Amino acid sequence: MNSPPVGQSSSVDIAAITQQISLMQLPIKMYTNFFGRESTFEEIDQVISRDGSATAFQSMTLFGLGGIGKSSIAARYIEKKMEENKYDAVFWVYGETAASLRQSFTDVALRLKLPGAQPNLHNENLQLVQNWFRTTDCKWLVVYDNVEDDSLLEPYWPKSSHGTAIITTRNHNLMHKFATSGLEITSWDAKTGSEFLLFLLKDNIGRDIQSERLSAVELAEKLGGHALGISHMAGLIQRKSCTIAEFMRIYLEDPKRLHKSELQAVWDASFGTLERNSRAFLGVASFLVPDNTAQDLFENRQGHDLPDDLEFFLDDSKFSTAMEPLLDLALIKWDKDARIFWCHRMVQIQFRSFLSLEERQQAFDNAVVLVYNAFPKQSDSTNKHQLYHQWTQCNRCLQQVLCLKDNFQEERRHSEKFKASSLFCELLKECQRYLYEINAFQELEDVCELNLLAVETLDDQEQAIDIKASILSHQASMYESIGRVEEAIKLNTKGYNMRLKEEPRKGGLLGGFEQNLGYNYSTANQHETALIWFKKSRVTWTEWNVKEGREADWPTVTKKNTARCLVYLGRYEQAQSLLDVSIREFKQEKPLNWAMLAFAYFVQGILERRRNRSEAAEANFMEAQNMWFKGDQTRFHPFNAGCIYKMGVVCLDQGKVEIAIKHLRDALEITKFHSDAMPVEHARGLFKLSEALVQNLSTNEGEDDGSKKEAEYLRDEAEKYLLRRDKSATQFGNEDAYDKWVPIFWR
Structure with missing residues (x-):
C-alpha cells in the first residue's frame, strides 16, 4: 500500500467536490446581539472584492483591544456575505495556538470531505486544505480568529493565488507580515x-x-x-x-x-452576583480553552471522583440553574444543540484576577480533574505503556491539556505559592506519551519542561520522583528520535538510577528503562551494549511477572527489540526465532497492536535484506506500512517514510529502478516535512534517489531527461543535510554514512 502524494487525489477532482455546494463553518452563536458596525463592513468591502470573485488573493487584518468586537464583526460580516451568496464556502479557524490551528484545519478538511481526510491526520489534512485552496474554483473565505503569534500562523496561511482571508488579532504587526491591508477596530464613542x-x-x-x-x-x-x-x-x-x-x-x-x-x-x-455553583463553573471555564469546549467534558462520570463543589455537574437541573446567570450576564455562551461552551478570553482573565489565590488554585485543580478524567491512560499492568489505540480521544483533549499547561505557567509567574496537583502532573505525563507517539516534538519538549517544574511543587516527594523519572524517559525518547542519542542515554540513565532507589522497586517501570537504554545504545551503534540492556530488561520483567503472580514471561515488545539488536549483530537465526514469536504474539493481542506489529514487520524486512532476499524484504516493508495504516494513522509519521524509503531501496536492489524512484520521491515528500528536526532521514532519501537516477541513466543510455543534473543536485543536498547532524562528516557515498545516524526504529 503506497498512498498518493498528499494534496492530490488518485481518482477524484478535489476542486469539483465543493463546486456546486454552499458551505459555511462558523463559530457558535457569538453575535446574537450584534449591533451597528455597518460602516466597518463598508471599509472591509473596500479591501475585499464586493463579489468575492477577484482573481487575486486578498486579505486583511482586523486589529484592536480585546473584547472590542473584532470576532463578532468578522463572524457577522461573513454571515452577511453568505446570505448574499457572495461565497461558496467560508471557514472559521481558531488561531490562538498551534493545537487550535491544527484542529481547525482538520475540521475544514473533514467538512469538505476531501479524499484522505481523517480526524487524526493533522499534517495530511493541512496539505489537503492548502491544495484545495490552490485548486478549487469555489469562491472561498477563511477567518483566522484571535491570532497572536505569526510563526504559528505561517504554515496555515493560504498558499493560493486566489481566495480571501481575514485575521482578527490584538497584534497590529500581523497586518504587515500576512495581510495586504489592516483596519483598526476601535471602541465606540x-x-x-x-x-x-x-x-x-x-x-x-x-x-x-x-x-x-x-x-x-x-x-x-x-x-x-x-x-x-x-x-x-x-x-x-x-x-x-x-x-x-x-x-x-x-x-x-x-x-x-x-x-x-x-x-x-x-x-x-x-x-459578585454569582451563586456558588455558577462561580464554580466559571472558575473551571476560566482555565479551559475559550473556544468550543465540549459539554461532555462536564458530564464524564468515569475516573477520578469530582470535587464536592462540582457535584452539581451530574445533576441536569442544578447544572442548568448554574448556567442561567452566566448566560444572562454574557459571561459564557452555550450552544445547547451543538453542546458547546464558549467563554471570552477577557472574561477568563478578569475572573481569574477577581478570585483569590486560594480560589484560583481550587478552580484550576477542578479543571484538571475534568480533563484528567477525559484523557486516556497508559496501562500500568503490562509493558504496553502506549496510547496508539486511543489517539482520537487524546486528540479531543489535547487543546485542553495544553491550555492548562499554559495557565499553570502563567499562575506560577504571578505567585510561587500556586502549586501543581499530583493529578495535573499525571495528566501531563499521559499527554507526553501521546505527543511522542504522534511526533509532536516541540509540544512534547514544552510539556516535559513544564512538568519538571510542576513536580517540584508537589508535597509528596516519592510521587514527585516517580513522575520525574517518567518525564526523563519521555525526554530521552524525544532526543533519540531527533538524533541526540547521547543526551537520551544520559537522561535514561538518570531516570533508571532514580528507579533503582525506589523501595519497593517497580519492576515494570525498571524493565522499561532497561529496554529504553537498549534502544538508545542500538541507535548509538553500540549493539553489544544494547543487547546487555535488553537481557537485563528480560530478567527484570520475568522476575516482576512471577512476583505479581503472572506467567514467567517477558513482554513481546522487548522480544521484538532484542531481535532487532541481534540482526545488527549478525545473529540472524536467533533474531528470526524471536521475530517469529513476536509477530505471533502481537497478532494475538486484542485489540490488535498494529503499531508494534508494524515495527516487527519492519525488522523482518531489515533481516531479509541482510540475507540478500530482496523480494521478501520488499514484502515485509509493504506489510509494515499496511499494518501501520490499519490504525488509520498519519502518513506523515517518520516510520511511514522509513517504510516507503526501504521499499525504494530494495526495489533498487532488484533492478526495479522506476518503481524505486517513485518510492523514494514519495518518502522525500514526508521527510522534507520533518527535515529541520530530522535532517538525516531526508539526507539518506536524497542520496538514494540520486543513486537511482544515475542507475536509470545507465539503463537508458542516451536518454538523459535532466536526470543527471538532478542526481548531482540531490547528492549535493544530501551532503548538506548530513552535515547538519554530523559537522565532521567526510563520507557521503554509501547508505551506512547516513543510516548510522537514523534512530533505530526506522533505520
Missing part, C-alpha cells in the same frame, strides 16, 4: 455605546426616556465604549430588574469602584 446599551435593554427601559438616555451615555462613557463591558453592564441591569438611571445611582455610590478601573468595576460587580 459615548453616543454609539449608549445606543448599544439601550438596544440590549430595549425591553427593560424605564418610563423616563430622557433620563434613561442620559444615564446610558454616562455609563457608556465611563466604560470607554467597550462592547463587552457594556454587554456585561446590560446583564447586571437586567438581573437587578432596575432602570438604567437607578442602576447608575447604585453604581456611582459603590466606594469599591473608586479603587479600580471602570471596566474592572463592571467585571467585579458581575462576578
